[in-house]
Amino acid sequence: MMILKRFFFSLVVLYLVAPLVIITGVSLNAQKRLFFPPQGLSLRWYFEFFSQAEWYLPALRSLSIAGLAALIAMSIALPLAYTVWRYDIKLARMLYFLGLAPFALPPVITALGALALWIVLQSFGKPYTVVLSHAAFLVTLPLATISLGLQSMNAESIEAATTLGADNSTVFRTIVFPYIRPYMMAGFVFAFVLSLNEYIIAFMVAGFTVETLPIKIFNSLRYGYTPVMASVSVIFFLLATLLFGLIGKFGDLPKLLGADSSSD
Amino acid sequence: MNHPSYGKPKNRWPYFLLTYPAIMILLLFFVPLCIMFALSFFKRIQSAFFEPAFVFENYVRAFSTFFLQRIGVSLWVAAVAAFICLLIAFPFTFFLSRLRRSRQVPYLVLLISILSLSEVIIAFSWSLLLSKTSGISNLLVALKLLDAPVSWAPGFVAMLSALVYISLPLAIIVLYPSLSRLDVSLTEAATTLGASPIVSFFNVVLPNVRQALLTTFILVFIFVLGSYLIPQVLGRPEHWTLPVHITDQALLKSNMPLAAALAMLLLIASAGLSLLTLRLGRSQL
Numbered sequence: 001m002m003i004l005k006r007f008f009f010s011l012v013v014l015y016l017v018a019p020l021v022i023i024t025g026v027s028l029n030a031q032k033r034l035f036f037p038p039q040g041l042s043l044r045w046y047f048e049f050f051s052q053a054e055w056y057l058p059a060l061r062s063l064s065i066a067g068l069a070a071l072i073a074m075s076i077a078l079p080l081a082y083t084v085w086r087y088d089i090k091l092a093r094m095l096y097f098l099g100l101a102p103f104a105l106p107p108v109i110t111a112l113g114a115l116a117l118w119i120v121l122q123s124f125g126k127p128y129t130v131v132l133s134h135a136a137f138l139v140t141l142p143l144a145t146i147s148l149g150l151q152s153m154n155a156e157s158i159e160a161a162t163t164l165g166a167d168n169s170t171v172f173r174t175i176v177f178p179y180i181r182p183y184m185m186a187g188f189v190f191a192f193v194l195s196l197n198e199y200i201i202a203f204m205v206a207g208f209t210v211e212t213l214p215i216k217i218f219n220s221l222r223y224g225y226t227p228v229m230a231s232v233s234v235i236f237f238l239l240a241t242l243l244f245g246l247i248g249k250f251g252d253l254p255k256l257l258g259a260d261s262s263s264d
Numbered sequence: 265m266n267h268p269s270y271g272k273p274k275n276r277w278p279y280f281l282l283t284y285p286a287i288m289i290l291l292l293f294f295v296p297l298c299i300m301f302a303l304s305f306f307k308r309i310q311s312a313f314f315e316p317a318f319v320f321e322n323y324v325r326a327f328s329t330f331f332l333q334r335i336g337v338s339l340w341v342a343a344v345a346a347f348i349c350l351l352i353a354f355p356f357t358f359f360l361s362r363l364r365r366s367r368q369v370p371y372l373v374l375l376i377s378i379l380s381l382s383e384v385i386i387a388f389s390w391s392l393l394l395s396k397t398s399g400i401s402n403l404l405v406a407l408k409l410l411d412a413p414v415s416w417a418p419g420f421v422a423m424l425s426a427l428v429y430i431s432l433p434l435a436i437i438v439l440y441p442s443l444s445r446l447d448v449s450l451t452e453a454a455t456t457l458g459a460s461p462i463v464s465f466f467n468v469v470l471p472n473v474r475q476a477l478l479t480t481f482i483l484v485f486i487f488v489l490g491s492y493l494i495p496q497v498l499g500r501p502e503h504w505t506l507p508v509h510i511t512d513q514a515l516l517k518s519n520m521p522l523a524a525a526l527a528m529l530l531l532i533a534s535a536g537l538s539l540l541t542l543r544l545g546r547s548q549l
Binding site: 001005008009012013015016017018019020022023025026033034035036072075076077079080082083085086087088089091092095098099101102104105106107108109110111112113114115116117119120132133135136137139150155158159162168190193194196197198199200203204207214217218221229230233236237240241244245248249253254257258259 | 268279284289292294300356369371372374388392393395398399440461531
């Protein structure tokens with residue numbers, strides 16, 4: 001039974017890792033061919049990514065879109081999550097529900113809605129439309145993590161502070177904010193990484209004018225494969241692993257994902 | 265809510281706090297859906313996007329044999345992928361949640377990293393994995409299980425493998441909370457009382473997580489229903505899911521009204537299913 005369990009577990013991990021191993025191998029090819037195992041080892045496709053404008057410009061574009069979108073998502077989520085937690089207001093609960101909704105729907109719906117909005121506002125194809133539409137789509141993530149943080153807060157410490165005469169803003173500044181900061185960080189990272197990888201919304205609202213990295217990869221997939229695509233994919237995966245790894249190291253990832261906080 | 269003085273606001277300050285989130289969420293998410301709804305009744309005009317009208321012809325076309333077949337394929341693909349996904353995710357998550365906390369973290373990091381990976385990258389890496397030049401068939405040739413390397417993509421199985429791959433981390437992460445909160449002493453008690461692990465699994469574990477399984481199935485189902493790039497890269501045109509056709513109508517055929525009508529059907533189906541999961545979640549408590 002034990003062996004069977006181990007075998008199954010390893011098999012699934014192998015399934016999860018196999019495509020990553022292949023792209024890593026392909027990215028190390030010495031020639032402009034997509035061989036696995038790679039023929040000759042070289043890092044030239046990584047240098048190519050950092051030196052060729054057709055690759056690093058979309059990457060920079062994606063990074064700035066993701067940074068801004070995650071910041072805006074956070075700025076929407078923080079006051080909303082706080083008001084829902086602090087006050088009994090129907091409007092706040094309704095907005096909270098709407099803020100979580102994008103993740104319960106196939107992204108193509110949000111994408112088409114965004115396209116329709118920007119056509120009506122006559123801003124179709126402008127770079128800022130991607131930032132705003134991403135922010136609205138990804139608001140779910142900081143909203144969920146911040147709410148989780150607020151809900152796991154110890155009520156007694158707030159009560160004590162209030163009894164001792166602290167007003168709302170003092171309580172927020174000295175107790176609530178420091179406590180939820182790691183949850184805000186986690187929400188920001190989730191939103192950032194997802195925006196970086198998002199394809200369909202970016203493609204719908206500004207696919208023909210703003211080439212983000214996922215769009216660039218898909219275009220290369222159609223019009224000629226190159227090992228740079230593999231090196232970019234590896235860099236993306238490593239970046240995500242690094243960021244989530246940091247959350248795992250400094251935060252409580254199992255708790256953030258909803259495991260009980262009591263056991264070891 | 266666990267805030268000690270949770271209650272009705274005493275002044276206008278909270279409403280002031282809500283103004284900005286309200287404007288952003290309503291303008292950027294709710295209003296677009298309303299525009300889309302209106303659009304689905306508009307008339308398409310050649311050489312421009314659309315013209316205000318109130319016609320049902322977009323819905324009539326959305327319910328034509330062609331699109332009904334596309335919808336059928338999408339639902340079928342999503343159901344098969346979600347089922348396979350759950351079959352793998354359930355035992356895997358169960359074993360994962362029994363590991364020590366610190367040993368779970370690397371696996372969780374791997375799972376979230378894959379989950380956040382662009383569908384483009386996943387589609388690309390699977391097309392390599394199944395290709396003639398760099399795919400696993402080379403490995404099988406090296407192991408003398410196959411005579412010559414072959415290409416396994418595009419095709420239904422190729423598409424399905426990648427769809428299960430991309431949704432597996434989601435399924436695991438959604439199942440994770442309820443499985444890691446599952447009381448182990450229950451299974452231990454059953455085993456002490458003489459039940460075999462398999463019997464205790466079916467009689468003790470399964471009834472406790474049935475609802476979580478159903479919720480996960482629905483979420484993965486919606487997730488696969490929304491897949492856009494994998495069917496294009498790894499499937500044949502007859503396997504294309506609804507989002508591919510919606511995007512195709514909106515951008516390449518400039519038929520926004522029809523795209524909106526199709527998106528409305530998708531919206532109703534997935535919103536219905538999502539609300540069902542909320543219901544399930546509530547009855548579980």
